Amino acid sequence: MPEESWRRTAGEPAKRVRRPAKKATTPHPPLPPRAVRNAGKPTSRPKPRKALPPRVAPPAKLGNPQRRLRFGLAIILLFFGVLGGRLVQLQVTHGSAWAAQAFEVRTVRQDIDAPRGSIVDRNGKPLAHSVPATAISADPTFVKDPDGTASKLAGLLGVPQSDLSTKLSRKKNDKGGTIRFVYLARSLDPEVGQAVNALELPGIYTLAEQRRDVPGHDLAANIIGFTGIDGDGLGGLEASFDDVLKGKDGRREFEVGARGQEIPDGYHKQVEARPGQDVQLTIDASLQFQTQKILAETLRDKDALMGAAIVMDVKTGEILSMASYPTYDAANPGASDSKDRVDIATSAVVEPGSVHKAITFAAGMEEGVINKNSVLTIGPTIEKGGETFRDTHWHDTTGMTVPGMLAQSSNVGTITIADKLGADRLYEYQQKFGLGDSCETGIATESPGIVQPPKNWSGPSHGGIPIGLGVAVTPLQMTGVYATLGNGGKKVTPSLVKGTVKDGELDKRSARGNAGDQVISKDNAKALLESMEAVVSDEGTAPTAAVPGYRVAGKTGTGQRVIDDKYAPGDVTSFIGVVPADEPRYAIGFFAHVPTGTSGSVAGPAFSDLASFTLRHYGVAPTGTDPPPFQVYA
Structure with missing residues (x-):
């Protein structure tokens, strides 16, 4: 095959040259060594090959210097143009927005708690009031060393260091922004705040706030209620009068430096808080203390x-x-159970039992069915709707006087009067005396009780309702009934709040007792009280309720309490009385839900103790007359 080789001439590209193939020849015998072969030949050098001219690169094309200059200048102008445009954007177009954002970062806003009004007794003694306290807060964006800061604060605040470290670390809120305010501790003594300020920790602030102080602890606690950590009323009068007590919070804004500390001459704006108003109660703290003492000792x-x-x-x-x-x-x-915080007097509904008989007798007198001298023929039992009602004091069918029926709490006698009166009339007087309506004391959980109209009565209801069974009342409602009798038959509405105090002036809210209707005549009210004096006599059901030196008119009661739609074990025993009976000043009610015991043995002695203290406390002179004589049977 032809062979190929490459031949190149200087300055020209290499060319491929095809050579003819060599012809085949007969092989020669081996050649002798060069020395032998060249023997006898003249010595000569090979003729040197002609050198190729050197390769020369083509000359580079030179650019236009003016063009390069213009290009570089354009780049520089473009750079400064972009920079200038950005500056214009920042300072002119968006300057105010960026300035506002920078100001926002440097500004701290704090609420100024409005001093909460006090709750005071009728004499101005504080039952609940606010005292200065300190809260410690932080802006995590200024806290450089969360762990170190937590270590310095843990002992002062009484908070675990690990909890503080977590709070001081930067976090995002739900919107993706950085959280800039967290509470570290609250309701601290002001001295703790001073100690924290002395540390000068970046991003740590002290806030003046109020802490609710209840000097009497459990004194009137079920009435007063309580507040939460933010000072909002959560129970009792603290809740129902929250809008009056809380006032209006103020606002403080100030500028801080890089360490998160307020700049003395920086931006500062403050709107002062407006204090809340005081609420004055009708409660007498001294009498309240003794009432709670007698109640607790008896019930325990x-x-x-x-x-x-x-x-x-x-x-x-x-x-x-x-x-x-x-x-x-x-x-x-927080250390109490929710059931312990219920105000039993206004919120617990019970069957009044025989203390309700005062309404039946009052209605009978006012409607002319009976008078204080009436004698009714009363048997030992009476049947209503297939149910038999009995007198607890057994007797044959005989004549009983009005004082005698009250003294021995005759169920049959009371039902007999109700039969003569009629269901509609009895229901009318229940309403007139205030049953079924809230007393509107201001306690949010107050119950109106339950009094059914006659159309809802069953057969046995005609026997049970006149004697206080199948009726649901609060202890305060029933005590109010006896207060009306003591007020000459004119309705008095129980009131708990005397008024609100603003700028030292009392704005009266209560004192509305004499604004009620005349439920029964003054003469009938007096006659009924005289008849009920027989209850505390030796022939009555509650001689233990008598108060030495004073005349007492009252009535015992035994009912039941419904819990979760069924009757609870035990009985609700009660005694409600008016003292002094001849010159009425006070109506006193005592209720106890006990496993065993009667009204006379439980509520009677407690009433006597409480009435004795009340009369002495207010300096009421002993009664100068004896109760009228009476006979049970005639």
């Missing part, structure tokens, strides 16, 4: 489940004391 001794005791002024309707059992420490409500 009887293993009672709950109870209430109330003292009312019969002329004004003002509640001078109102105790509940169990109770709690209003200064530390």
